[in-house]
Amino acid sequence: MLRALRNHHGEPSVRRPLFSPVNLAKAIGALTVAILAGVLLSGGTFAYMNSTVALPSATIKAGSAALTTTGTPLVLTGLYPGQTQSAAFTINNTGIVPLVLNVSGVAAPAADANSLSAALTIRVDVTTAAAGCSILPGTAGWQGTFAATLPTANAPVSLNSTLAAGATATLCLSASLPPSAPSTVQGGTTKSFSVTIGGVQS
Amino acid sequence: MTRSRILSSARSRIGVAVGLVAFLVLVGSGTAQATWTTLSSAQPATASATTASVLLSDISALNTTYNYTGTTSPLVIAPATLQNTGGAPLTYTLTETNTNATLAAKIAVWIWLQVSGSCGTTTVGTAGTLAAIPALPAGATSGTAGQSTVVCIATQLTGTILASSGSTLTANFTLTGKVGANWQGTDPSSITQSVFQAADVTNITCSTSGHGSNTTATVSWSLPAGATGASIYVGSTLVLPDTSTVSFTATKANVGSATSITIKANYASGVQSAGVVQALDSANGSGCG
Numbered sequence: 001m002l003r004a005l006r007n008h009h010g011e012p013s014v015r016r017p018l019f020s021p022v023n024l025a026k027a028i029g030a031l032t033v034a035i036l037a038g039v040l041l042s043g044g045t046f047a048y049m050n051s052t053v054a055l056p057s058a059t060i061k062a063g064s065a066a067l068t069t070t071g072t073p074l075v076l077t078g079l080y081p082g083q084t085q086s087a088a089f090t091i092n093n094t095g096i097v098p099l100v101l102n103v104s105g106v107a108a109p110a111a112d113a114n115s116l117s118a119a120l121t122i123r124v125d126v127t128t129a130a131a132g133c134s135i136l137p138g139t140a141g142w143q144g145t146f147a148a149t150l151p152t153a154n155a156p157v158s159l160n161s162t163l164a165a166g167a168t169a170t171l172c173l174s175a176s177l178p179p180s181a182p183s184t185v186q187g188g189t190t191k192s193f194s195v196t197i198g199g200v201q202s
Numbered sequence: 203m204t205r206s207r208i209l210s211s212a213r214s215r216i217g218v219a220v221g222l223v224a225f226l227v228l229v230g231s232g233t234a235q236a237t238w239t240t241l242s243s244a245q246p247a248t249a250s251a252t253t254a255s256v257l258l259s260d261i262s263a264l265n266t267t268y269n270y271t272g273t274t275s276p277l278v279i280a281p282a283t284l285q286n287t288g289g290a291p292l293t294y295t296l297t298e299t300n301t302n303a304t305l306a307a308k309i310a311v312w313i314w315l316q317v318s319g320s321c322g323t324t325t326v327g328t329a330g331t332l333a334a335i336p337a338l339p340a341g342a343t344s345g346t347a348g349q350s351t352v353v354c355i356a357t358q359l360t361g362t363i364l365a366s367s368g369s370t371l372t373a374n375f376t377l378t379g380k381v382g383a384n385w386q387g388t389d390p391s392s393i394t395q396s397v398f399q400a401a402d403v404t405n406i407t408c409s410t411s412g413h414g415s416n417t418t419a420t421v422s423w424s425l426p427a428g429a430t431g432a433s434i435y436v437g438s439t440l441v442l443p444d445t446s447t448v449s450f451t452a453t454k455a456n457v458g459s460a461t462s463i464t465i466k467a468n469y470a471s472g473v474q475s476a477g478v479v480q481a482l483d484s485a486n487g488s489g490c491g
Contacts (some may be wrong), residue, residue, distance in 0.1 A: 002304040032475055034225055036417060053255070063240075064240075065236070065238035065239065065240040066240050067240050067241065067242035068243065069242045069243055069244075069245045070241060070245075071243060071245065071246075073246040073248065074235070074245065074247035074248075074252075075247070075248055075249075076247060076249040076250070076251075077250045077252075078250070078251075078252045078289050078290075079250065079290075079490070080247060080251065080252050080254070080289065080290030080381050080382065080385065081290075081382020081383065081384070081385055082382055083290070085249065085447060087247070089245050091242055092474045095238070095240065095479070099238075102254065104241050105241070105244070106360040107244060109248075116249065116250070116251050117249075120249060131250045131266060139458075150487075153241060171243065173247055175247075177251065177382075178382075179382045179383055180382065180383045180435065181251075181382055181383075181384065181385070182384050182385065183384045183385050183386070185251050186251055186252070186253045186254065187250075187251060187252070187253045187287070188250065188251050189248060189250035189251075190248050191248070192246050192247070192248050193246070193247055193248070194244035194245055194246045194247065195244065195245045195247070196241055196243075196244045196245070197241070197245070198237065198239065198240065198241045198242070198244040199240050199241075200238075200239050201238040201239065202236060
């Protein structure tokens with residue numbers, strides 16, 4: 001049993017919805033302006049004095065991040081149980097940004113006749129040219145066997161060392177045989193394996 | 203359209219609109235970031251393992267036939283080189299087996315580190331026997347790759363020749379070099395040692411002649427190879443120390459009431475055989491028994 005509403009003139013009136021499309025649009029607009037204003041005004045400082053000067057024409061060129069290795073194959077010989085052989089190689093940051101080095105890949109060798117590769121433990125360390133690889137750090141940068149999960153570009157292992165742009169780092173690649181190495185690996189030689197060093201802009 | 207539906211629709215639009223605006227504001231106000239990464243070219247490598255191997259030099263200078271008088275033989279001394287012919291440092295042990303445990307137990311063994319390039323003429327250290335040789339001396343228990351170490355080995359038979367006469371043995375020495383739990387190299391070297399066979403006289407014959415108290419016995423024999431003569435004992439009394447004559451005539455006058463004579467072969471080294479006994483009948487003169 002509804003009773004018709006009347007305005008102050010006593011005329012019947014139709015009650016409008018609380019938020020008409022027009023009002024809704026207005027509300028959204030106002031809210032947008034308010035939030036934008038708030039965000040923009042909440043950060044940074046503004047200087048009221050400013051000046052301009054014309055710069056000579058310039059070319060903007062993108063920089064790069066790049067690492068290069070010596071690439072000379074490393075030969076680790078004379079391994080025996082309980083012993084580690086190491087060889088140094090260098091990494092040069094030829095880019096324009098400092099890079100945090102990591103091991104981004106280890107390519108395991110194909111099987112060899114003596115199964116030597118299956119018995120090896122490989123490690124990669126960052127050292128200095130002066131220190132060389134004669135004394136390795138107590139904690140390896142990365143260490144593992146070829147049978148274990150190896151680092152990849154998608155799952156690199158950090159070497160916790162930052163290489164400045166234009167700088168060169170000396171790294172050690174080491175191979176060791178555990179004291180329990182089987183007799184059958186005597187005299188064996190692995191097929192070629194490789195290590196890829198990566199860099200992440202620091 | 204009822205009032206409640208109108209209200210509901212309006213509120214939904216408001217919610218969507220507010221969310222959209224908030225998203226745009228937040229996304230638009232975020233800082234754009236880019237981190238460069240790079241990879242080097244692959245660094246190739248290979249690895250190789252060395253071997254564990256050893257060499258025990260020829261020790262045939264210890265080959266000998268013991269031939270002596272008294273209760274201990276002269277020393278037999280020879281150097282032995284222990285060489286690490288592999289690429290790994292090794293820990294050495296020297297072991298030995300033999301073919302005659304009885305004789306091995308009578309042969310004393312010394313092993314010592316050679317100094318000044320000579321083994322000298324006297325032993326050093328504690329003796330073992332060929333039944334249980336002594337351990338390698340300090341300074342000879344390990345070797346680096348390529349290293350050679352010289353030890354001296356001496357042997358000496360204890361006891362008389364006759365106690366071991368004719369015995370012989372082969373002693374197989376083995377040098378073992380180990381590294382790690384499973385790597386080892388071995389090399390054998392053998393020697394043969396014998397004890398002189400002091401053979402007795404052979405072909406003994408005895409003939410009786412005469413009667414009564416003039417009965418005599420003539421004993422003849424042949425000397426074994428290498429013997430230089432014979433010694434004759436009447437009973438236990440030596441009556442002829444070393445005769446090259448291969449017969450002996452027993453008379454009442456020279457044997458009396460003895461009931462036997464013993465003939466022992468003599469050798470140049472002074473070794474004397476155990477002897478052969480010829481019985482005599484002394485009841486009537488000295489006939490053969």
